[in-house]
Amino acid sequence: MDLYMYKILAISLALISILLLIVLKNQESEYDLVIIVISARDHFFQRNVIRETWKTSAANVSVKTLFAVGKECLIHPSDRIDEFSCRMWNISLEDVDDEMHHSWSYPSSNIPFNSSPGMEFIFNVIHPIEVHELTIQSSCLRELKRGNITITLYDRKTDDSLTSVDLDLNNISSSFHTNITKIRIPQNSILLPKDFEGVITVEGGKCSSELLERVECSPFLDCVDSRSDPVVGMNFKILDENRLRGFIQDRSYRQDAWSLVQKKRSSELQQESSLYKDMLFIDAVDTYRNLPEKLLQSLQWLYMNINVNYIMKTDDDCYVNVPLVVRKLQQMRSANLTQRVWLGNFRKMWAVYDHGKWAEHNYNALTYPWFACGSGYIISSDIGAYLTSAHPHLHRFQGEDVSMGIWLSPLTIRYIDDESFSCVLPEDGVTNSLVSIPELTGDGMKQVHTELTSDL
Structure with missing residues (x-):
């Protein structure tokens, strides 16, 4: 589907999204910010490190953090x-x-x-x-x-x-x-x-x-x-x-062993959810190609269950500087930037690849529209409401960040380009001026947390 078709779709859904916005404006927000962390099923360690580090910074502010996890793939990795x-x-x-x-x-x-x-x-x-x-x-x-x-x-x-x-x-x-x-x-x-x-x-x-x-x-x-x-x-x-x-000939043996692994993992996930109550289980198989669906279903769940002013998306290998995020939201609110706002570090004129992990064969252009890199970005809740209403009609492209850029390209929104959302792990160290830091191991995230909180 090309950009022209998405413009038609955006116009046809405009009235629905306006009604959703009216409902949102007339309700008192339960949270100022909800952070959606896209996480793989087997990333138990990464989630626990986040709970021990930057998630603790959100304990005394109007911020809620949820880990979005999909369903298991029943096919053994070797047979995919x-x-x-x-x-x-x-x-x-x-x-x-x-x-x-x-x-x-x-x-x-x-x-x-x-x-x-x-x-x-x-x-x-x-x-x-x-x-x-x-x-x-x-x-x-x-x-x-x-x-x-x-x-x-x-x-x-x-x-x-x-x-x-x-x-x-x-x-x-x-x-x-x-x-x-x-x-x-x-x-x-x-x-x-x-x-x-x-x-x-x-x-x-x-x-x-x-x-x-x-x-x-x-x-x-x-x-x-x-x-x-x-x-x-x-x-x-x-x-x-x-x-x-x-x-x-060995396929059935692999499949039996994989079924046992998945059964054990599902049990561990349920225990994790009961203990921390911060898990969001998505009805989509947990693979890279399904990340756009995971994101859309997460936004849909938020709209149906939580009234919130802003929504942040990040990954489970990223450190989020929650106090800095809160200050940025206060500045945005003071500037009356509360609707149709997208804050992040944007990729511009990013080439559409035809090979590799990011291969895209369904978007007919040489470059993508602006999209925020995946370490973290923030949207106002009305954008989440629009995507919820458009959910059944949106094509799922090769990645959730690219898809977001294509989905929102027909709309008139305010792009706030902010390099403090780091797209890569900084080579010269981290500072308190960074909102999000990607590509971290668990130990690396602990080290970043120690460095950023040592002076507090």
Whole structure:
């Protein structure tokens, strides 16, 4: 979804958010500030360090701190497609038997073709492979008929071309007797390791969707762009077959052991919640890709349960200087900055990546709108009310901080850019002038707390 669609969405939800604001203004606030700490299920130590350090600074002020924790992923980490999501790698012994594999296959069922053909094939490697041929749907070549095309395999991380083949359609256009045309690569073979992120492109022509066939992704690859069906692909052999067969056969044992781990962890979380009463359990699986959903559900819970003036988001590896936050809020209130306010250290003109942890394939722009870095930012409660009303309609992008920037970009809000919200761990030490300090270990957080409170 692009920025234009979000502008339309913002206008359509404006009346709802105004009504929510009226309700909020007519109620007495229970807290001046609620701090939402995004935390992973197994981060018991990090949460306890926060309780022993900066959370104690909020004990005598109108500040409440909550740890937002999601549901367990029932899939063993080794059986997931990647480390950022909770998607099962559906691989079977039958998938291993073929000598040569293709990056996609034709399904047995009659599935409608997507709205547009993909003149590039974006993929991640789940298991090491050896590429021997690049391919293209023959129906595309029959449509193009004449000219020259080039098919290239790129490394998405480095933009390096690993191999490339040229086709002169004037000489070979009459020989397309199969669904897929195969072209041997010059190097004979190329090894692609696990987690390799690649793209195969075709230059020199474009095909229409009417003549192409619907395809399904190989179980050895994670096909990234599901909005279109690829015209190009590759033939490859899988490596370490014996090890892979053993891995598949041991799956049930791994799953049984993982279930016991999750059962124990859930029990420990319930005990932690009963003891400290500062846990917010979110109905979303605890993975990186679900962070936007965790944030939205946290805001939704706040709106339904607590009346608050300001909301702060931070992570469980960050130290928050609560007394300084309170002073900044007092200054904002004195300046009548109580509505449609976003305070943080903002990333500007931040590039949209197509690879790695921050890969984004659903936002059609070269750069993101302004968004605050994740160590900490503060929004006025009316923004939380707006996001609560818009919750069902908002696309979840690759990270919660980037998503927040996109969600709020159509609105007229006051951005207060404040470098005291540190985006990285300061190399020259910490001072009382910093609101939030990220990337801390538990011991590092204790040390920061000692340094910042030694003079009090």
